[in-house]
Amino acid sequence: MNKQVTAKEPTKASLFSKNLSIFVLPILIGKKRLSLFESQILKGGGKVCSLSQVKSGEANPTLIVVEDSLLQNSKILEQHLKAYKNMGSCTVVGTKWLSDSIKFHKCMSFENYKPHNQPSYDEDCLPPKKQKLSEQGRENLSNNFALSEPSCSKETIEVEKFACSQSSSVNTSLEENKIVIQELQKLADAFRIKGDTWRSHGYTKAISAIKRCGKVLSSYEDAVSLPGVGDKIASKVWEILETGRLRKVSEVCEDSKTKVLQLFTNIWGVGPSTAEAWYLQGFCTLDDLKEKGTLTKQQQIGLKYYQDFLERIPRIEVEEIGELVSVMAKSIQPQLTATLVGSYRRGKESCGDIDVMICKPDHLDSKNILSQLLESLKNSGLITDDLVSIEKDGNERKYLGVCQLPGENKKHRRLDIFLVQKSELGPALMHYTGSALFNRSIRLLAAKKGMSLSEHSLHGGIVREGLKVLNGGYIIPTPDEKSIFEALGLAYRPPEERDH
Numbered sequence: 001m002n003k004q005v006t007a008k009e010p011t012k013a014s015l016f017s018k019n020l021s022i023f024v025l026p027i028l029i030g031k032k033r034l035s036l037f038e039s040q041i042l043k044g045g046g047k048v049c050s051l052s053q054v055k056s057g058e059a060n061p062t063l064i065v066v067e068d069s070l071l072q073n074s075k076i077l078e079q080h081l082k083a084y085k086n087m088g089s090c091t092v093v094g095t096k097w098l099s100d101s102i103k104f105h106k107c108m109s110f111e112n113y114k115p116h117n118q119p120s121y122d123e124d125c126l127p128p129k130k131q132k133l134s135e136q137g138r139e140n141l142s143n144n145f146a147l148s149e150p151s152c153s154k155e156t157i158e159v160e161k162f163a164c165s166q167s168s169s170v171n172t173s174l175e176e177n178k179i180v181i182q183e184l185q186k187l188a189d190a191f192r193i194k195g196d197t198w199r200s201h202g203y204t205k206a207i208s209a210i211k212r213c214g215k216v217l218s219s220y221e222d223a224v225s226l227p228g229v230g231d232k233i234a235s236k237v238w239e240i241l242e243t244g245r246l247r248k249v250s251e252v253c254e255d256s257k258t259k260v261l262q263l264f265t266n267i268w269g270v271g272p273s274t275a276e277a278w279y280l281q282g283f284c285t286l287d288d289l290k291e292k293g294t295l296t297k298q299q300q301i302g303l304k305y306y307q308d309f310l311e312r313i314p315r316i317e318v319e320e321i322g323e324l325v326s327v328m329a330k331s332i333q334p335q336l337t338a339t340l341v342g343s344y345r346r347g348k349e350s351c352g353d354i355d356v357m358i359c360k361p362d363h364l365d366s367k368n369i370l371s372q373l374l375e376s377l378k379n380s381g382l383i384t385d386d387l388v389s390i391e392k393d394g395n396e397r398k399y400l401g402v403c404q405l406p407g408e409n410k411k412h413r414r415l416d417i418f419l420v421q422k423s424e425l426g427p428a429l430m431h432y433t434g435s436a437l438f439n440r441s442i443r444l445l446a447a448k449k450g451m452s453l454s455e456h457s458l459h460g461g462i463v464r465e466g467l468k469v470l471n472g473g474y475i476i477p478t479p480d481e482k483s484i485f486e487a488l489g490l491a492y493r494p495p496e497e498r499d500h
């Protein structure tokens, strides 16, 4: 049975009992947050067991603090904690215990912060006392820390929690959830333009889960039960349900600075840091930039076509432009094929840009092909400006530019051309079809399964330590998209169902 750690009455001088050796499980806790926690434990008079001390058996923690969200998933939590079973019996609490203790200057009772079914390390599930960890055991132990998100053995990967395992098109537009999605989207956008990519991704993931869940959200519990929705976002959902709005939106999105950053980051080629720098220089309008700003070539083009680039492109126009590129490619080399990818291939009614993937036989030189194609497209008048040209950055696979159909009132459109070789067609097609969130999700799933997916290939037998790949493994043949889904143990999803 667990040896209950008794928390001594705190005094002003020490918040935590000296007997309390606390190990903060680093999984899902950012580096910054971890070191903040650790320094606060020390400041409160507690003892900190570091990861390396715990791994080497040098320290025996009496209390393990885990990220709150892990408390909700006893399966994954147990998986992680198994690694510690022969390191003494510990009480496990969530990070909220630590936050509350610090907040209230009081060592909170553990009871309210324990996992619902705290895994118990009874004698019968402990290895015999003197038994050393097997090689495999050691391996598992170190692998437990290999990823910043919970990594688990093959049997416990809950594939259905990954966005990529689900169709994006089930009940996408439940009217009742629209207000929740709208409010959260405002935050996702605001964090993106402020350069807080992680927060922005977090909200995007939650929005995608809400769109896919197929039920009307009516409580905190409904929200928190969805994959990718933790306590914080669920509380926000609850606030929206209760009040019809989110206070944080007005805090984060509606101040004048955010509005200026939004205006600036809408210029193609301008990211959060440039926008911020311009704002600090005192620029507030596009005219300010035109008159006084220092802009790169790309940003100048972005500014020139500001309005055009903000407009969505109807499918029919995407098709027209795609057809012209395709005809031109075939006239250069009949073996080339052109496929419209990106949001077009996912069936969207309108697109942000035109993504064309050109596929060539492996033996043909890519440099010659792309430069010839681009030259013809410029001569024909379709391409009007280059944003990232192949010569410029030595990248022979990717071209980003601007095009315009002939005729009255035709808008300037963003055109991307990707060149891939036949042997990489499956992974390339999947990558350029997206969506970006689908790609992130399926790559994470691959990583969890000891594989690695890129736009070039799928590798198996990958051994990672942290972000470092120790063993690059072997290529799994994936001639088409179906074979990638298959290799990852996923049901096939046509492109329209990947619009996460």
Ligand SMILES: Nc1ccn([C@H]2C[C@H](O)[C@@H](COP(=O)(O)OP(=O)(O)OP(=O)(O)O)O2)c(=O)n1
Residues within 6 Å of the ligand: 341, 342, 343, 344, 350, 351, 352, 353, 354, 355, 431, 432, 433, 434, 435, 436, 439, 440
């Ligand atoms: N950060 C990114 C950006 C893009 N892509 C992949 C998936 C996208 O679907 C594809 C094309 O990128 P776009 O930016 O053109 O995105 P979409 O075509 O999906 O949407 P839009 O209609 O806005 O162009 O490239 C990705 O994996 N990760």
Ligand SMILES: [Mn+2]
Residues within 6 Å of the ligand: 341, 342, 343, 344, 351, 352, 353, 354, 355
């Ligand atoms: Mn696109």
